[in-house]
Amino acid sequence: MATNNTLKFIRTAQTMIGIAAVSAALHVHAQNVASAPSAASAAAPAPAASASKSSRAADRALRRRVLTALGKAKGLRPSGITVRATAGDVLLEGWVPEQAQIDQATRVAQSVQGVKTVRNTLTLSTF
Structure with missing residues (x-):
């Protein structure tokens, strides 16, 4: 049977893996946003919702x-x-x-x- 310390270690490891996954996803998203053309340099402005x-x-x-x-x-x-x-x-x-x-x-x-x-x-x- 697992001890209390082992369970804490497993939960901590799972949390750290989750944080690493979220961090990697945010990093990729930030790169995609940075590589996209800015609103000022776009050829045409985005259409309004009604249009x-x-x-x-x-x-x-x-x-x-x-x-x-x-x-x-x-x-x-x-x-x-x-x-x-x-x-x-x-x-x-x-x-x-x-x-x-x-x-x-x-x-x-x-x-x-x-x-x-x-x-x-x-x-x-x-x-």
Whole structure:
């Protein structure tokens, strides 16, 4: 059975290990913060919270419009397609069963109002 002194030693060792881990984490965090560009040297100031919310809402609305257009396109099966939208830039990810649908998805997405660019990373899959 462990003596009282042994238990104290184990608890002290555990505490010291915990302190060392926290210290190392803070050191890494401090290095990351120091290497990041300062607010004064940043190219653009951070957007306000309300502007950020409105841009996320606009991105979601654009994503829905693209998904709707893909769903209405004849000969296109969009069930395996994921759409991401950021400030008018659209990313198509996922899979389609035929090569022709990859190009068709790009054309359909480009035709949606508000889309600036389309990056298509769709792949073929016959699942």
